[in-house]
Amino acid sequence: MALAVFVCTPATALADVGQVVALARTVDEVLSNIRDWIMGILAAVAVVFLTIGGLRYLMASGDPGEVEKAKGAFKAAGIGFGLAALAPLVVEILTGIVGGV
Template sequence: MFRRNSFRVLAITTVVVTTVAGPAPAFAAEPLILAAYTLPVIIQNITTWVVGLLVGVATLFLTIGGLRRMAAGGDPTEIEKSNSAFKNALIGYALAILAPILLAVVQGWIGG
């Protein structure tokens, strides 16, 4: 009786294992690509994000400078602070314009 039950268990286990495991996968001759995007696409996405952030921050500084200038009421310190905000906004816009150029240089360095 023991031998008969062990044979049934062995047969059922063999059927279950071969059914669950399935056939072994064949390996393709092509290399496995792990990256979702190519390097130029990644650099283009980074460029878009950097330019967007720089333009947003520069616009924020321009708005702050304009509000300080309107609220200054002739106070020289507030006018100086507004001029500083305008200067920072100008630097931000200049960096936003130069960011694609700088990232293209980096892309050239790393061989994209």
């Protein structure tokens, strides 16, 4: 059985923590971060659907219903990858709406 002990010395207990108002300094930086997150999340979900489709196709054993489900998962993965590729366009539209410099 492991026991974790956290020691708080007076130097670390009284450490001066600076106030962070925002991590991003400009609207463009915020929109760029949004683009990166959108692309990452959509690509990750698309990879999951691609994996599910591949596994379903391998496990189908010729069952037409399962093959159709696998094809649907492949189609969803393709749509996800397409949306991930369009994420920069969405951010450009948001930049135009917000009026970022």
